[in-house]
Amino acid sequence: xxxxxxxxxxxxxxxxxxxxxxxxARCDRPDDCADRCLAPSADxxxxxxxxxxxxxxxxxxxxxxxxxxxxxxxxxxxxxxxxEFLGPGWSxxxxxxxxxxxxxxxxxxxx
Numbered sequence: 001x002x003x004x005x006x007x008x009x010x011x012x013x014x015x016x017x018x019x020x021x022x023x024x025a026r027c028d029r030p031d032d033c034a035d036r037c038l039a040p041s042a043d044x045x046x047x048x049x050x051x052x053x054x055x056x057x058x059x060x061x062x063x064x065x066x067x068x069x070x071x072x073x074x075x076x077x078x079x080x081x082x083x084e085f086l087g088p089g090w091s092x093x094x095x096x097x098x099x100x101x102x103x104x105x106x107x108x109x110x111x
Contacts, residue, residue, distance in 0.1 A: 023060045023073055024086065025049040038069060043110040045089030050074065055099040064105045066095040074107035083108035 019025055020034070026046040027037035033049035040047040051058065051073045053065035059073035066074055077083050077092035084090070091111045094104040 018060065018062055021049050023050055023063055024075065036072065038072065041110070045110050046087055053098060064107050065098040066105065066107055067098045067101055068095060071098040074109060077106050077108050
């Protein structure tokens, strides 16, 4: 657990002060996060703490609610380097909004 907290602090020091157990911290299991852990996978390298959502208004600032995983908040981005603060394997990709799946938004997700 100490390693997880240290990692979250280091990632936060690398340029994004919004990384927390709510959104952005790495995780392996649900109790690593305030709400939900997306376990390590190709889509979420190192795992990702996030929030369940129905619309982007349910997400922390700087995040969008996407349809994936039944509705989760992911960091919004404009280009791949916007996701570098999450670590290796993250990129900026188009995903459908949860509230209107005909609209796509750019969010940080695995390569």
